[in-house]
Amino acid sequence: MNEQASSLPQARSLLYKSFRTAIAGLRFEQNLVQQLFREEIMRESVIYQDIIQKGIQQGKQEGELAVVLRQLTRRLGTIEPEVQERLRSLTTTQLEDLAEA
DSSP states (O other): OOHHHHHHHHHHHHHHHHHHHHHHHHHSOHHHHHHHHHHHHHHHOHHHHHHHHHHHHHHHHHHHHHHHHHHHHHHHSSOOHHHHHHHHTSOHHHHHHHHHO
């Protein structure tokens, strides 16, 4: 099955949900409709999921950086800004490895 054919059911589902939201808007107040449907539709959005994944990855990287900086500060004292910048440029995996060293 090609990519277009596999995304067709998703597109139909999203269109149906959007239509449902629009129809509900004719009968109910806008705030209520947004509360009921917005989060459900957004969670199924590929763009929304990508943003969430990037946020999770950024959070992991910031957490690992904080651990490494804390460990280095305990062992060596004040860490020079240049070293901190170099640490910020490391990947999450590199920071994890450094934290375990």
